[in-house]
Amino acid sequence: ELQLVESGGGLVQPGRSLRLSCTTSGFTFRDYAMSWVRQAPGKGLEWVGFIRTKRYGGAPEFAASVKDRFTISRDDSISVAYLHMNSLKTEDTAVYYCSREIHNTWGNWYFDLWGRGTLVTVSS
Amino acid sequence: QSVLTQPPSVSGAPGQRVTISCTGSSSNIGAGYDVHWYQQFPGTAPKLLMYANNNRPSGVPDRFSGSKSGTSASLAITGLQAEDEADYYCQSFDGSLTGPYVFGTGTKVTVL
Numbered sequence: 001e002l003q004l005v006e007s008g009g010g011l012v013q014p015g016r017s018l019r020l021s022c023t024t025s026g027f028t029f030r031d032y033a034m035s036w037v038r039q040a041p042g043k044g045l046e047w048v049g050f051i052r053t054k055r056y057g058g059a060p061e062f063a064a065s066v067k068d069r070f071t072i073s074r075d076d077s078i079s080v081a082y083l084h085m086n087s088l089k090t091e092d093t094a095v096y097y098c099s100r101e102i103h104n105t106w107g108n109w110y111f112d113l114w115g116r117g118t119l120v121t122v123s124s
Numbered sequence: 125q126s127v128l129t130q131p132p133s134v135s136g137a138p139g140q141r142v143t144i145s146c147t148g149s150s151s152n153i154g155a156g157y158d159v160h161w162y163q164q165f166p167g168t169a170p171k172l173l174m175y176a177n178n179n180r181p182s183g184v185p186d187r188f189s190g191s192k193s194g195t196s197a198s199l200a201i202t203g204l205q206a207e208d209e210a211d212y213y214c215q216s217f218d219g220s221l222t223g224p225y226v227f228g229t230g231t232k233v234t235v236l
Binding site: 037 | 155156160168170171172181213219221224226228229
């Protein structure tokens with residue numbers, strides 16, 4: 001069964017760090033780029049960042065709102081992606097979803113699988 | 125920060141047809157990049173509803189259809205059903221510094 005399961009969320013103070021995990025199963029993880037998408041309470045979807053496959057260099061890219069504070073890594077040996085969040089702000093409070101990316105022709109990129117999400121609350 | 129604009133809400137009676145617009149710019153939809161749509165029920169994760177403008181994943185009813193023209197795209201639901209009440213988001217690729225992924229502002233569909 002295709003599955004993405006996020007974990008690691010919780011309550012954290014502003015300025016602190018947190019690491020989220022996305023544990024996957026049912027597909028060949030190393031063949032897919034993976035993204036993190038967040039949704040603040042009552043708000044819309046916001047793309048946070050993604051990590052390429054090792055075949056394409058494995059480098060991540062990020063939205064401007066989190067660049068220089070967040071990073072993404074992957075461990076293909078255990079089919080897990082991570083979101084490392086540093087210098088957290090109250091505005092980072094959101095449900096964080098892990099998603100599998102489909103890259104077809106250039107620019108035809110989308111998310112075909114989503115996890116259930118994990119809630120991160122940044123508050124003192 | 126959303127760069128694709130959607131109406132906050134649309135509504136219709138059961139059996140009617142509703143459409144949701146998604147307006148972008150020359151750096152995303154207008155540049156020829158495809159548009160994709162997601163459906164989200166309260167408290168659940170988004171689900172891919174339409175990809176590459178007008179392609180439905182397996183299991184998505186054919187009452188859902190998509191189109192794209194210029195800097196905009198649309199999602200249509202014909203024969204609206206109570207179970208279609210949800211939030212809908214468009215998404216595209218963006219070639220500017222905001223990219224590569226951009227989402228729409230989201231539309232709440234209400235079945236009257």
